[in-house]
Amino acid sequence: MAVCKGCGDDVEALVSVKVGGKAKKLCEDCADRAREESEVAEASESVVQNMMGFKGRR
Numbered sequence: 001m002a003v004c005k006g007c008g009d010d011v012e013a014l015v016s017v018k019v020g021g022k023a024k025k026l027c028e029d030c031a032d033r034a035r036e037e038s039e040v041a042e043a044s045e046s047v048v049q050n051m052m053g054f055k056g057r058r
């Protein structure tokens with residue numbers, strides 16, 4: 001048994017996920033959420049970079 005650091009639930013096994021370059025051990029539910037969130041963060045980061053590049057060229 002292990003305790004998820006995301007939701008505090010007792011789970012049989014923790015999954016390690018990379019969030020923002022750091023490995024976190026979470027239950028499957030939290031791991032899924034963390035993965036989605038990090039994908040969204042990466043996507044919005046590239047949008048910001050594109051905007052900055054666009055402005056920089058003008």
Ligand SMILES: [Zn+2]
Binds near residue numbers: 007008009027030031
């Ligand atoms: Zn959890």
